[in-house]
Amino acid sequence: MGDILVRGGTVVTAEGRRRADLLVQGERIASVGEGLVASGAEVIDAGGCFVLPGGVDPHTHMQLPTMGTVVADDFLSGTAAAAAGGTTTILDFAGPDRGESPLEALARWQGWAARAAVDYGLHMTVSWWGARFAAEMEPLVKERGVTSFKFFTAYKGGLMLPDEDLIRGFLRCRELGALPQVHAENGDLIAHLQAKLAAEGVLGPRAHVLSRPPACEEEATFRCLTMAEVLDVPLYVVHVSAGGAAEAIARARRRGVRVVGETLPNFLAVDASVYDSPDFDRAAGHVMSPPYRPKEHQAALWKALQEGGLSTTGTDHCCFTREQKRAGQGDFRRIPNGCGGVEQRLEALWHLGVGAGQITPERFVALTSTNAALAFHLWPAKGSLQVGADADVVVLDPSKTRRLSAGTQHQRTDFSVWEGMEVKGAVVHTLARGHHVWRDGDLRAEPGRGRFLSRQPFGPVYAGVL
Numbered sequence: 001m002g003d004i005l006v007r008g009g010t011v012v013t014a015e016g017r018r019r020a021d022l023l024v025q026g027e028r029i030a031s032v033g034e035g036l037v038a039s040g041a042e043v044i045d046a047g048g049c050f051v052l053p054g055g056v057d058p059h060t061h062m063q064l065p066t067m068g069t070v071v072a073d074d075f076l077s078g079t080a081a082a083a084a085g086g087t088t089t090i091l092d093f094a095g096p097d098r099g100e101s102p103l104e105a106l107a108r109w110q111g112w113a114a115r116a117a118v119d120y121g122l123h124m125t126v127s128w129w130g131a132r133f134a135a136e137m138e139p140l141v142k143e144r145g146v147t148s149f150k151f152f153t154a155y156k157g158g159l160m161l162p163d164e165d166l167i168r169g170f171l172r173c174r175e176l177g178a179l180p181q182v183h184a185e186n187g188d189l190i191a192h193l194q195a196k197l198a199a200e201g202v203l204g205p206r207a208h209v210l211s212r213p214p215a216c217e218e219e220a221t222f223r224c225l226t227m228a229e230v231l232d233v234p235l236y237v238v239h240v241s242a243g244g245a246a247e248a249i250a251r252a253r254r255r256g257v258r259v260v261g262e263t264l265p266n267f268l269a270v271d272a273s274v275y276d277s278p279d280f281d282r283a284a285g286h287v288m289s290p291p292y293r294p295k296e297h298q299a300a301l302w303k304a305l306q307e308g309g310l311s312t313t314g315t316d317h318c319c320f321t322r323e324q325k326r327a328g329q330g331d332f333r334r335i336p337n338g339c340g341g342v343e344q345r346l347e348a349l350w351h352l353g354v355g356a357g358q359i360t361p362e363r364f365v366a367l368t369s370t371n372a373a374l375a376f377h378l379w380p381a382k383g384s385l386q387v388g389a390d391a392d393v394v395v396l397d398p399s400k401t402r403r404l405s406a407g408t409q410h411q412r413t414d415f416s417v418w419e420g421m422e423v424k425g426a427v428v429h430t431l432a433r434g435h436h437v438w439r440d441g442d443l444r445a446e447p448g449r450g451r452f453l454s455r456q457p458f459g460p461v462y463a464g465v466l
Contacts, residue, residue, distance in 0.1 A: 001026060001434055005038045006393060009046025013053065013385055014366040022051055024391040027434040032385060042436070044429050046395050052365055053383050054088030054392030054432065055346050058372040059238055059262060059314030062092055063112045067336045068327065072319045072413040078342060079117040080445035081410040083437040085343035086427035088118050088392035089382050089453070090317075091372070093150060095125040102136045106144060116450030118432045119390070121376065123148040123181065129165040134172050141176045145454025148236070148376060149178055153220045154185035154289065167227060174233040177457030179376070181236040184220035184245065185212060185290055194333055205283035206275045207332040209291040217290050218244035225252045225259060234258035236375060239316045241267045241290040243300025250309025260375045261310040263301055265348045266341060266417055271295040284325040285415040287335045288316065302358055311371045313349060315341035319413040340411045344404055344418050350396065351423035377455045395429035402426040410443060 004024040011020045011032060021036035022029065062078040064071045073081065075092075082090055092113065096105035102124055113120055124146050126133065140146040151166055152159040161169070166182075173180040193211040197203070202210070221237060225248060228235035240246050240263045249261040272294050274286040286292055304310040318338025328335025341348075346368055353359040359367070373383025381390045404418035430438035433451075437444050 003038050003041035004044060004431065004434065004436065005036060005041040006044045006046050006051055006395060007036070009049045009051040009395060011051045011385060012361045012365055014362055014370040017361060022385065022393065024393065024431060024434050027391055029385060029387055029389050029391050031387060044395060048397065048399065049428065050361060050396045050398060051385070052394045052396060053369045053385050054394055054430065055086050056089045056369045056372040056378065056382055057082065057087045057314055057317070057342055057345060058091045058312055058376060059316050060090045060092050060342055061316070061318040061338065064095065064318060067334070069320070069324050069336060071338065072321050072324070073317070073411055074115070075113045075120070076115040076117060076447050077410070077412045078317065079120065079450055080443060081343040083118050083430050083432055083445050084410045084443050086346040086394040086396065086430050087342060088430065088432040089120065089378065090118065090342070091121045091123060091376060093123045093125050094146070096127050098128045102133060102140060106140065106146060110452060113452065115447045117437065117445035117447060118450045119453055120450050121378070121453035121455060122146055123150050125150045125159070126161065126169055127159055129161055129169060134168070137172055137176055137178065141178050141457050145452070147178045147455045147457050148181055149173055150181040150183065150238070152183045153224065154183055154187040154190060156187040156191040160187040163223070163227070166224070167231065170227060170231050170233045174231065179234055179236055179458065181238055182224045183238055184217060184224050186216040186220045189216050198331070198333070203331050205280065205287055205332055205335060208287050208335065209272050209275045212289060212291050214242035214244060214293055214297065217242040218248065221245040222248045225249065225257060228259060229257045236260045236262065238262050239264055239290060239314065240301070240310060241293050241297065243297040246300050246304040246309055250304050250307065253309060260312060260371070261304065262312045262314050263305070263310050264315055264341065265313055265345055265352065266339060267292065268298055268301055268352055269348070270417055271298070280329060281322045281325065281415070284328060284335050285322065286339065286417060287325070287328070287332070287337055288318070288339045289337045305367060306359060306363070311367070312375065313345065313367045314372070315345050317342040319411055319415070321413050322415055339417050340413055340415070341417065343409050343411050346394070346396070347402060347423045347426055348404070348418060348421070350425040355424050377458060378453060391431050391434040393431040394427055396425060397428045398425045400426040400428065
């Protein structure tokens, strides 16, 4: 693997921007400065472009078995799509079956992820709670490099845990220096509303959003924040979609609660009217949890992104084909939950945010890369352009337009929530640990080139954006 010189661009980090060249040697950034020369290096002309740290997507689901099927993207296809969109690191979720050893589940996921084309880390889903799970958390954190655990307040009868188990799990995370995450929706209330709608014969995709109103997310978010504050444990809240939930997180941060809120670019542009479509495939294609919200929630999400109430953007990439979604024809409760987006996250957020004047390029880098790297103990190897950091580098052309479509995406699905949207600002080059994986239409992802990112426990003092 030869040297690569990225010449003539504007280098942007979360702290600022400057005109500079960037030299990659092997898998690391060797130098950043003006007028760099490297004999024999491959030269990328970044004139008129922005040079950014590779994207860190903190929330994906590749190869996940769920609802009687398996998501459309495996670790190779999903990480290849990520590279095409400028994301060079993903954090996925290992999910034990009920009663299964978390260590055994981790081994299974690592076997699947061995084909990944970009670097990856793993969170652990707390799909059940008991003495064995609590005991195995120690080797997961201290020996296996899994330092974040996801708890659910939703999916009654499945992943949902009672508050007493959340409290025990949060305290165990604090003891080990691990970061608890929450999917915050009121599962009991959702189960009640689902049964009520079904009994009334309301069974189409529209019932999905009716059964998961914003209040369910807002209540559960406030409840989890209260637990974290009282127990003095940090918290990461995934896929915030409701304005009230974003505002609760912002208020908590202002009073010193160590909480990181994540949202998705989809929630900034797509609203609940999609569930009104008479086309089942279109309505069902947008079924995810939490669902898309009424349009007025988008202003609150943007405000939180601008002011720091929300700190990261992920995708919750969990995509299905139209045929897979049709399992729920006749009963919305059987529609596989999830949407794609790992390939479009950077371009969509640049267009919606930087292009529309909602956020600066520096804030864009923080939201798509640096803050996730900080929150999950990957910085400065990831999320930075420091000398010595991994050579995860993106060249984005702010003048280039691209039309987003299922027909042209690399994600392994025939549906896109961004269908037909024309974005201004496109990723034209992606370097993943020094490997030139994307050259404006030429995808060079190699199976197995991604490495597992073993993360250290945080210790008694949590750092980063916490």
